[in-house]
Amino acid sequence: xxxxxxxxxxxxxxxxxxxxxxxxxxxxxxxxxxxxxxxxxxxxxxxxxxxxxxxxxxxxxxxxxxxxxxxxxxxxxxxxxxxxxxxxxxxxxxxxxxxxxxxxxxxxxxxxxxxxxxxxxxxxxxxxxxxxxxxxxxxxxxxxxxxxxxxxxxxxxxxxxxxxxxxxxxxxxxxxxxxxxxxxxxxxxxxxxxxxxxxxxxxxxxxxxxxxxxxxxxxxxxxxxxx
Amino acid sequence: xxxxxxxxxxxxxxxxxxxxxxxxxxxxxxxxxxxxxxxxxxxxxxxxxxxxxxxxxxxxxxxxxxxxxxxxxxxxxxxxxxxxxxxxxxxxxxxxxxxxxxxxxxxxxxxxxxxxxxxxxxxxxxxxxxxxxxxxxxxxxxxxxxxxxxxxxxxxx
Numbered sequence: 001x002x003x004x005x006x007x008x009x010x011x012x013x014x015x016x017x018x019x020x021x022x023x024x025x026x027x028x029x030x031x032x033x034x035x036x037x038x039x040x041x042x043x044x045x046x047x048x049x050x051x052x053x054x055x056x057x058x059x060x061x062x063x064x065x066x067x068x069x070x071x072x073x074x075x076x077x078x079x080x081x082x083x084x085x086x087x088x089x090x091x092x093x094x095x096x097x098x099x100x101x102x103x104x105x106x107x108x109x110x111x112x113x114x115x116x117x118x119x120x121x122x123x124x125x126x127x128x129x130x131x132x133x134x135x136x137x138x139x140x141x142x143x144x145x146x147x148x149x150x151x152x153x154x155x156x157x158x159x160x161x162x163x164x165x166x167x168x169x170x171x172x173x174x175x176x177x178x179x180x181x182x183x184x185x186x187x188x189x190x191x192x193x194x195x196x197x198x199x200x201x202x203x204x205x206x207x208x209x210x211x212x213x214x215x216x217x218x219x220x221x222x223x224x225x226x227x
Numbered sequence: 228x229x230x231x232x233x234x235x236x237x238x239x240x241x242x243x244x245x246x247x248x249x250x251x252x253x254x255x256x257x258x259x260x261x262x263x264x265x266x267x268x269x270x271x272x273x274x275x276x277x278x279x280x281x282x283x284x285x286x287x288x289x290x291x292x293x294x295x296x297x298x299x300x301x302x303x304x305x306x307x308x309x310x311x312x313x314x315x316x317x318x319x320x321x322x323x324x325x326x327x328x329x330x331x332x333x334x335x336x337x338x339x340x341x342x343x344x345x346x347x348x349x350x351x352x353x354x355x356x357x358x359x360x361x362x363x364x365x366x367x368x369x370x371x372x373x374x375x376x377x378x379x380x381x382x383x384x
Binding site: 097184187188190206 | 274276278279283312314317321338343344378379
């Protein structure tokens with residue numbers, strides 16, 4: 001037994017060397033790739049080890065915003081009233097966003113499609129447009145239909161959208177057009193999950209959250225598992 | 228006996244790893260200047276736009292077995308506008324060039340660097356291929372045929 005134990009430190013140091021080598025290599029190859037994904041992935045790690053959920057458990061429970069906009073049929077939609085006592089996933093974005101918005105909503109759509117109809121019925125997916133000028137109810141409906149026919153799309157006064165997003169820590173700003181015509185859009189890419197018990201946000205999902213994570217957590221949410 | 232052998236083998240492996248890492252770092256530092264880039268493109272794809280015929284994204288990996296280069300422009304005979312963008316947690320901004328590091332790779336992937344494709348000459352459908360002409364500062368133009376995949380496709384899935 002004793003000789004075996006004595007090899008352990010060597011094994012460990014060999015492992016450490018391998019790890020060091022891997023780090024050196026990856027530092028070399030990823031030096032200029034932006035790193036948006038990796039920083040997002042790092043933030044996905046949950047903060048509470050006691051939770052069954054894979055999303056980030058929020059220590060501050062945000063109120064559901066008091067927001068009345070038009071839905072995709074052009075009718076007024078009171079977010080608080082219409083979703084009271086229901087589980088809600090809320091995301092702010094815009095349809096002429098080729099990368100983060102369709103990726104996030106598409107991955108949620110795939111996860112929702114894997115739930116049973118009974119589970120799906122308990123969850124509202126709400127997308128709020130940060131580009132109401134271009135995102136008319138019809139544009140929004142067509143776009144959302146690619147990801148979920150029953151997803152709720154809201155559009156209207158951008159000032160109201162900004163006011164609703166700010167207390168949630170979600171940044172929404174007017175697009176900035178540079179002299180060369182390039183556009184910088186600012187909109188927080190995080191998804192918040194509001195629980196039916198208190199209508200407050202308890203979970204956060206950063207951009208880059210996988211379909212598996214969404215499916216895992218949506219099933220727990222549909223079952224009413226405590227965060 | 229056999230334990231002693233295993234132990235020295237382990238130490239040997241560890242030493243070899245250190246040597247290999249040292250070599251890689253040296254290669255990385257020394258070949259950025261004058262060496263010619265050796266580029267290849269892997270896993271290119273365009274997710275089907277959520278709005279039919281609407282704004283699309285393009286993703287691919289540029290592998291480089293040579294010296295550093297830059298992706299400076301992308302055009303397509305099948306789309307009026309292809310621009311390079313970078314997403315972060317809060318913003319999406321256009322970029323003028325993307326670095327292809329020496330003996331490394333440039334990754335255009337979801338939620339990071341990506342191409343924005345607009346003004347399609349034909350509404351893209353699943354199975355279509357769009358030609359992208361990738362213009363590099365040193366290596367010149369690399370032409371790739373990029374397949375249109377489902378909205379939520381990931382390479383390897």
